[in-house]
Amino acid sequence: MDEKRPSYDLFTPTFKADPFPTFAQMREADPIYRHLAPDGSTIWYVTRYEDVVAVLKDDVHFCKDPRHAKAPETFSRTSRQSPMHQLINENMLFSDPPDHTRLRALVNQAFTPRRVEALAGVIGETAVSLLDTAAERGTLELIADYALPLPVRIICALLGVPPADQAAVSDWSQAIISPGSRGLNYSARRRKVKAFIDYLQAMFASRAAQPQDDLVTALVQAEEAGEKLNEKELSSMVALLLVTGHETTVNLIGNGVLALLQHPQQLARLRAGEANWETAVDELLRYDGPVETSTTRWVREDVLFRGQQMRRGDVMRAVITSANHDAAQFDEADTLDVTRTDNKHLAFGLGIHYCLGAPLARLEGRIALPLLFARFPKLRLAVPPPELRWRSGVLFRGLEALPLIIDA
Numbered sequence: 005m006d007e008k009r010p011s012y013d014l015f016t017p018t019f020k021a022d023p024f025p026t027f028a029q030m031r032e033a034d035p036i037y038r039h040l041a042p043d044g045s046t047i048w049y050v051t052r053y054e055d056v057v058a059v060l061k062d063d064v065h066f067c068k069d070p071r072h073a074k075a076p077e078t079f080s081r082t083s084r085q086s087p088m089h090q091l092i093n094e095n096m097l098f099s100d101p102p103d104h105t106r107l108r109a110l111v112n113q114a115f116t117p118r119r120v121e122a123l124a125g126v127i128g129e130t131a132v133s134l135l136d137t138a139a140e141r142g143t144l145e146l147i148a149d150y151a152l153p154l155p156v157r158i159i160c161a162l163l164g165v166p167p168a169d170q171a172a173v174s175d176w177s178q179a180i181i182s183p184g185s186r187g188l189n190y191s192a193r194r195r196k197v198k199a200f201i202d203y204l205q206a207m208f209a210s211r212a213a214q215p216q217d218d219l220v221t222a223l224v225q226a227e228e229a230g231e232k233l234n235e236k237e238l239s240s241m242v243a244l245l246l247v248t249g250h251e252t253t254v255n256l257i258g259n260g261v262l263a264l265l266q267h268p269q270q271l272a273r274l275r276a277g278e279a280n281w282e283t284a285v286d287e288l289l290r291y292d293g294p295v296e297t298s299t300t301r302w303v304r305e306d307v308l309f310r311g312q313q314m315r316r317g318d319v320m321r322a323v324i325t326s327a328n329h330d331a332a333q334f335d336e337a338d339t340l341d342v343t344r345t346d347n348k349h350l351a352f353g354l355g356i357h358y359c360l361g362a363p364l365a366r367l368e369g370r371i372a373l374p375l376l377f378a379r380f381p382k383l384r385l386a387v388p389p390p391e392l393r394w395r396s397g398v399l400f401r402g403l404e405a406l407p408l409i410i411d412a
């Protein structure tokens with residue numbers, strides 16, 4: 005039966021350049037699509053809005069910690085106990101209740117709305133200084149010069165990483181996130197992870213002795229029902245925040261600027277004050293958001309889901325960018341409308357793993373985008389859109405680079 009089903013190109017650069025027609029086809033013909041990985045395992049792609057909602061809200065049939073979906077003997081004990089594995093995978097994004105509930109409650113105490121709102125000033129100052137540098141130089145490659153350094157500096161400021169250490173921390177975080185693209189072999193990566201863990205441990209000790217007004221201090225002090233985060237949990241929590249700080253908001257700014265430059269009438273409405281940036285940022289998150297599919301969920305037990313028999317241990321991917329273009333949920337779903345208000349998009353996920361950083365990401369978008377367009381009234385693409393390269397991988401959706409012309 006499977007042989008007769010169409011297979012979809014979900015990985016090539018052509019697909020990445022414009023995945024929306026493929027997702028429309030999948031929503032129509034194959035809304036719960038079974039993909040067979042090279043090792044023979046099953047990956048389910050769920051593309052309709054209502055099904056993506058169902059998957060993200062269902063932590064009974066689907067789980068985040070693979071140990072809850074697979075037999076324990078399939079896990080190599082040594083690899084799961086390595087400091088590198090723990091730093092990258094033992095965090096709340098890859099855990100289930102009750103672990104997730106405890107970790108999230110602890111971080112919620114530290115990551116407060118007050119702490120996020122207090123960052124508005126530093127976001128604005130950082131954005132202006134990056135734009136000043138571009139203006140002096142006369143060129144702007146949006147990703148490297150603005151969309152990436154801005155959220156990285158903000159997450160470092162939030163955590164309390166001093167400016168002098170930010171380059172090293174960024175280097176270590178990149179080694180965790182994308183070792184392949186940086187040409188790092190296993191032992192080079194392990195060395196960097198070790199240096200990172202040593203740095204974090206020293207930081208925790210210093211904050212415990214001398215508390216500062218930063219998130220690391222708040223995490224060190226957070227306590228829930230008599231329990232605190234232990235050192236490993238603290239390290240992987242901070243690593244998770246750094247990784248999300250490097251990989252997501254960059255794409256909100258990058259994809260958002262590209263969408264607005266390709267829709268000059270929508271941009272003109274924003275410039276003229278006929279539309280507001282708060283609404284526009286959410287529409288940009290819906291229209292071409294930073295996260296293509298949710299992080300991996302695992303089928304906990306054999307289950308019949310929307311008529312498809314899923315097996316314990318199968319991988320589940322909820323395709324967020326597809327759900328956000330589903331005409332069953334959104335009027336004119338493929339149209340960018342910066343005044344759209346009925347906009348229950350899923351760019352930040354849903355359910356217990358709903359994005360912790362959503363208020364911060366929105367704030368960064370609402371400050372960074374208007375400052376950029378105000379500074380460069382004639383901003384335009386430096387290359388035709390077909391020449392733009394999108395990053396590979398199923399998780400994120402973002403440009404490798406976005407060269408722009410800033411002069412008059």
Ligand code: HEM
Nearest residue numbers: 096097248252253256298299351352353357359360361365
């Ligand atoms: C526009 C930018 C962002 C987008 C689109 C985004 C999107 C998401 C999504 C879709 C999830 C859920 C993943 C899943 O259920 O599989 C998530 C979770 C998460 N995000 Fe974000 N994110 C953004 C920015 C940030 C920032 C700036 C931070 C940190 C400061 C952050 C921290 C987190 C954390 C810690 C989780 C895990 C929450 C949990 O497991 O309970 N995110 N994000």
